[in-house]
Amino acid sequence: MLKRKPNEAGILTQILVYIVLIIGVVISFFPFYLMFVSSTHTSGEILSLPPKLNIGSNLINNFKKLNDDIGILRVFFNSLFIAVVYTILTVLLSSMAGYAFAKFNFKGKKIFFAIVLATIMIPNQVLLVPLFDMMNKFGWINTYKAVLIPTLANAFGIFLMRQNMLSFPDSVIEAARIDGYGEFSIFFKIVLPTMRPALGALAIYMFMNQWNNFMWPLIVLRTKNMYTLPIALSTLNGMSRIDYGEIMLGTTIATLPIMIVFLIFQKQFIKGVLGGAVKG
Amino acid sequence: MNTQLQLHKPVQKRSFLDKIKPNPKNAGYYFIAPIMVLFCVFMVYPIIRSFILSFQKFDAGHYKFVGFDNYILLFKDDIFLQALKNNFWYLIIQVPIMILLALILAVMINSQFLKYKGFFRMAFFMPAVTALVAYALVFRLLLNTDFGFINFILSKFGLPRVDWLNGEFTSKLSIIIAMTWRWTGYNMIILLAGLQGISEEIYEACDIDGANAVQRFFKVTLPLMKPIILFCAITSTIGTLQLFDESFILTKGGPDNATISVAHYLYNTGFRFMKFGYAAAMSYVLVIIIAVLSLIQFKFAGGDE
Numbered sequence: 001m002l003k004r005k006p007n008e009a010g011i012l013t014q015i016l017v018y019i020v021l022i023i024g025v026v027i028s029f030f031p032f033y034l035m036f037v038s039s040t041h042t043s044g045e046i047l048s049l050p051p052k053l054n055i056g057s058n059l060i061n062n063f064k065k066l067n068d069d070i071g072i073l074r075v076f077f078n079s080l081f082i083a084v085v086y087t088i089l090t091v092l093l094s095s096m097a098g099y100a101f102a103k104f105n106f107k108g109k110k111i112f113f114a115i116v117l118a119t120i121m122i123p124n125q126v127l128l129v130p131l132f133d134m135m136n137k138f139g140w141i142n143t144y145k146a147v148l149i150p151t152l153a154n155a156f157g158i159f160l161m162r163q164n165m166l167s168f169p170d171s172v173i174e175a176a177r178i179d180g181y182g183e184f185s186i187f188f189k190i191v192l193p194t195m196r197p198a199l200g201a202l203a204i205y206m207f208m209n210q211w212n213n214f215m216w217p218l219i220v221l222r223t224k225n226m227y228t229l230p231i232a233l234s235t236l237n238g239m240s241r242i243d244y245g246e247i248m249l250g251t252t253i254a255t256l257p258i259m260i261v262f263l264i265f266q267k268q269f270i271k272g273v274l275g276g277a278v279k280g
Numbered sequence: 281m282n283t284q285l286q287l288h289k290p291v292q293k294r295s296f297l298d299k300i301k302p303n304p305k306n307a308g309y310y311f312i313a314p315i316m317v318l319f320c321v322f323m324v325y326p327i328i329r330s331f332i333l334s335f336q337k338f339d340a341g342h343y344k345f346v347g348f349d350n351y352i353l354l355f356k357d358d359i360f361l362q363a364l365k366n367n368f369w370y371l372i373i374q375v376p377i378m379i380l381l382a383l384i385l386a387v388m389i390n391s392q393f394l395k396y397k398g399f400f401r402m403a404f405f406m407p408a409v410t411a412l413v414a415y416a417l418v419f420r421l422l423l424n425t426d427f428g429f430i431n432f433i434l435s436k437f438g439l440p441r442v443d444w445l446n447g448e449f450t451s452k453l454s455i456i457i458a459m460t461w462r463w464t465g466y467n468m469i470i471l472l473a474g475l476q477g478i479s480e481e482i483y484e485a486c487d488i489d490g491a492n493a494v495q496r497f498f499k500v501t502l503p504l505m506k507p508i509i510l511f512c513a514i515t516s517t518i519g520t521l522q523l524f525d526e527s528f529i530l531t532k533g534g535p536d537n538a539t540i541s542v543a544h545y546l547y548n549t550g551f552r553f554m555k556f557g558y559a560a561a562m563s564y565v566l567v568i569i570i571a572v573l574s575l576i577q578f579k580f581a582g583g584d585e
Binding site: 013018021024025029030032035050094096099104109116121124125128130131132151152158177211215234247250251254258259266274 | 302303304305306307308309310311312314315316318319321322323324325326327329330333384385388389391393394398400401402403404405406407408409410411412413414415417418419420421422424426427428429432461465466469470473493518521522524525528529542543546547550551556559560562563564566567570571574
């Protein structure tokens with residue numbers, strides 16, 4: 001890859017780099033393209049040679065089928081509702097906890113923090129059986145609560161917010177106290193507004209995680225009308241005759257919103273990802 | 281406040297209210313309480329419960345203590361051993377290839393002469409935002425034996441069609457290809473951030489010393505990047521060991537368990553066959569493996585960080 005050119009990259013190296021990167025971009029984008037165009041074809045057209053890379057005319061039929069089989073509108077709403085509520089709650093709770101860890105001294109702080117730290121290395125799979133048991137006992141199986149609440153205990157958000165809160169000047173908090181602000185109004189009116197970039201990054205990261213979440217919802221959701229998009233799509237994959245037109249439209253619907261959010265909020269997205277790396 | 285406490289009742293009551301009213305001393309508890317309750321109930325308790333469960337068996341409506349039976353059975357269970365082996369294949373082959381690829385791409389995108397850096401970054405990161413289920417389904421189509429695009433391209437080059445999803449070896453390869461597509465850009469972004477943190481002055485000093493690009497990469501970039509590469513390696517290792525969606529959707533664990541992952545088998549035992557104790561034991565084997573591998577990677581990367 002790197003040729004034996006000293007100092008500055010020679011023209012050949014430059015061309016080579018561009019070629020490799022462009023090939024990479026094509027590989028990156030192609031599955032998306034195939035997914036989009038396939039959603040407009042019938043399964044018969046998709047399963048024929050040569051592959052159909054143009055836009056077809058079966059989009060509406062695919063949508064009807066998808067709606068008949070999985071109730072796409074309801075499923076889309078389920079996914080959106082769960083992801084939005086989860087994002088709001090987890091951002092609020094994580095930033096509160098991050099603020100406490102960064103700016104307060106209290107008994108047990110070190111132990112709490114050690115607990116949070118320790119759970120980072122624990123794979124989710126450990127939690128599944130006992131959590132499922134609990135959901136059963138609470139009578140939460142097949143409810144939004146079951147998907148939402150257990151996953152709120154999330155170390156990543158706490159870390160990210162603590163890291164960002166550390167640099168918030170203590171003097172500002174002290175000054176606000178002298179001015180008679182209560183502890184909660186200091187947090188909500190003074191500290192949080194300055195944290196917007198971090199909050200945005202965390203919100204997008206959490207939204208994406210919940211929107212794409214599969215294993216846990218698969219365990220606790222039982223009926224079609226409660227399924228989220230990934231679960232509903234996986235049931236299509238389990239059918240004896242797989243209709244690829246329908247499935248590709250489903251995956252398009254599952255992918256498009258998050259892609260649009262990503263394109264608009266790229267910076268926050270990447271910050272969210274890096275949040276995990278920075279703490280290392 | 282404390283002196284008032286010893287006086288008469290009404291004052292004591294008010295001072296209790298004063299005490300629980302948020303102040304700089306106790307407000308920390310208010311901010312941390314909700315998440316700590318959630319953590320204890322939905323994280324700490326299940327972790328402990330799972331550990332106990334792994335020594336128990338559900339029998340006639342009761343949990344019975346069976347000692348290490350679950351663990352002993354696990355290592356006699358052919359499917360579990362197969363799943364473990366599969367996970368190690370993914371780990372040993374996919375993680376190094378992906379990180380190397382991510383590093384190469386990151387170095388390229390970091391080149392000074394490159395234009396449209398933002399575009400390239402966005403393009404490579406895009407796969408990482410798609411739902412695992414969605415991308416696994418798309419790859420099922422791409423890798424379709426008779427009509428998939430990949431076999432179509434192979435046949436254009438005069439190569440034989442590959443039975444991607446049904447061969448014992450090729451199905452593993454399919455999972456590796458799919459994972460590499462999904463995660464390379466994600467790691468690239470992290471590595472790129474690390475590269476951008478290396479100051480230009482170090483490179484200028486190299487140029488003055490007459491180091492060429494290859495020397496520069498191995499003598500300067502790589503050592504400086506070690507902590508970040510380590511971070512990528514550990515997170516990717518943990519992720520690979522927890523692999524579920526790809527195994528579940530893309531190959532359905534088949535053919536004949538050739539691609540089933542530990543997490544997928546755990547799901548089957550726990551939630552299809554309802555063997556809770558057995559599944560819990562499996563999850564703890566996963567914990568131990570992750571802990572050991574992370575430790576090895578730390579040691580391997582050297583203690584200088």
